[in-house]
Amino acid sequence: MPNRRDFTKLVLAGGAGMLAPRGLWSAAAAAAAPALPQNADDKFDLLIEGGTVIDPSQNLNGLLDVAVKDGKILEVSKNIAKDRALKTVSAKDRIVTPGFIDMHAHCYDGVSIGMNADRYCLGRGVTTMLDAGSAGSATFPNFRKYIINTSTTRIVALVHISPIGTIMFDGGLSNLSWLNPQATAKMATDNKPVVAGIKIQLTKAITGSNDLEALKRALQAAEIARLPLMVHIEDPFSTLPEILKPLRKGDVFTHCYTNHEHGILDGNGKIIPEAREARDRGVIFDPAQGQTHLSFDVAEKCMAQGFLCDTISTDLTIVTVERRVFDLPTMVSKFMAIGVPLDKAIAMVTVNPARVFDFGAQIGTLRRGAEADVSIFELGDGKFEFEDSEGMKRTGQKMLSSKAVVRRGQLFINAV
Numbered sequence: 207m208p209n210r211r212d213f214t215k216l217v218l219a220g221g222a223g224m225l226a227p228r229g230l231w232s233a234a235a236a237a238a239a240p241a242l243p244q245n246a247d248d249k250f251d252l253l254i255e256g257g258t259v260i261d262p263s264q265n266l267n268g269l270l271d272v273a274v275k276d277g278k279i280l281e282v283s284k285n286i287a288k289d290r291a292l293k294t295v296s297a298k299d300r301i302v303t304p305g306f307i308d309m310h311a312h313c314y315d316g317v318s319i320g321m322n323a324d325r326y327c328l329g330r331g332v333t334t335m336l337d338a339g340s341a342g343s344a345t346f347p348n349f350r351k352y353i354i355n356t357s358t359t360r361i362v363a364l365v366h367i368s369p370i371g372t373i374m375f376d377g378g379l380s381n382l383s384w385l386n387p388q389a390t391a392k393m394a395t396d397n398k399p400v401v402a403g404i405k406i407q408l409t410k411a412i413t414g415s416n417d418l419e420a421l422k423r424a425l426q427a428a429e430i431a432r433l434p435l436m437v438h439i440e441d442p443f444s445t446l447p448e449i450l451k452p453l454r455k456g457d458v459f460t461h462c463y464t465n466h467e468h469g470i471l472d473g474n475g476k477i478i479p480e481a482r483e484a485r486d487r488g489v490i491f492d493p494a495q496g497q498t499h500l501s502f503d504v505a506e507k508c509m510a511q512g513f514l515c516d517t518i519s520t521d522l523t524i525v526t527v528e529r530r531v532f533d534l535p536t537m538v539s540k541f542m543a544i545g546v547p548l549d550k551a552i553a554m555v556t557v558n559p560a561r562v563f564d565f566g567a568q569i570g571t572l573r574r575g576a577e578a579d580v581s582i583f584e585l586g587d588g589k590f591e592f593e594d595s596e597g598m599k600r601t602g603q604k605m606l607s608s609k610a611v612v613r614r615g616q617l618f619i620n621a622v
């Protein structure tokens with residue numbers, strides 16, 4: 207079973223993520239938040255008792271209880287009186303974190319490559335997922351009505367600049383007459399805060415030679431809607447410096463550790479200066495493994511040069527839930543296997559993504575008053591083999607697996 211020593215013995219191989227306040231990671235175990243005044247008659251709904259709470263948003267890492275009332279976090283402190291709880295769940299020998307946030311996945315279930323969010327996200331410890339452009343302006347109302355509104359997982363979405371989203375492989379991106387910034391921005395604006403941004407895919411097999419014009423239109427939509435743009439960049443027609451140049455503070459480069467032409471490394475394995483410049487002005491770097499997007503070799507070379515991505519995400523689809531990616535806790539374990547410490551990896555799926563997009567609620571933290579979205583994990587010890595998108599393997603000593611989640615105060619126990 208894990209102990210405190212396990213949490214601190216790992217060595218940071220990369221640089222500090224730009225989203226993390228300086229010094230946040232220096233303390234291995236911070237003091238718990240002061241206990242709130244307690245009235246013996248004050249009942250609350252749920253007590254998560256005796257787990258190791260890791261909440262990087264508050265620099266918490268220690269044996270603490272979590273009290274939940276009316277769908278919100280009431281208190282995180284030591285030894286909360288059990289008789290005040292209407293229901294108690296033991297988290298002994300478990301890790302308790304803010305509900306995980308997957309910043310890149312696809313859940314248009316039944317359409318193209320969409321997976322089922324409640325099965326593969328909520329059921330795996332992910333209380334919030336960002337659907338990365340499965341729907342565009344023509345398809346979003348259907349996606350919202352039949353998927354977002356009927357799921358227990360909190361689903362926040364990006365509207366694709368193509369009106370049909372990713373229903374078809376090329377999504378219509380090769381046809382510029384389809385790309386309408388005004389219609390895209392209107393659909394996004396009308397659906398805030400369920401919509402948190404705009405999405406475009408820049409791959410030469412999808413856009414052909416139109417990628418910079420398509421990017422310009424996606425940025426226009428993002429400007430009109432006053433939202434961030436997530437840009438899928440993998441094997442693009444144009445060079446990476448040309449693509450990064452117009453990206454703004456808060457825009458997201460997803461698939462940043464891909465090993466294809468026009469990637470983040472030059473021919474000598476050095477990070478291109480334009481990537482550092484983009485990071486310096488606030489562009490977010492997200493790995494999103496998917497089928498073809500993550501190279502351990504590229505990730506390790508970047509981390510060795512102090513360039514760790516800001517978030518960890520899956521690009522989960524019906525294909526990747528079965529192959530190499532599986533779920534977000536596996537991706538967190540995978541990044542631990544290549545040198546990211548547990549606390550930092552948890553920040554990359556909680557407080558960091560919560561700062562990138564407006565999810566319409568206070569999530570990614572266990573602060574008092576935040577949404578009671580909580581994940582309870584087992585941290586297994588052993589030898590675990592992980593694969594990147596090229597089939598390269600790394601072995602890790604830790605594996606997170608979901609045991610239970612709390613979503614807006616409601617407890618779901620994972621039976622498997």
Ligand SMILES: [Zn+2]
Binds near residue numbers: 310312521
């Ligand atoms: Zn994707």
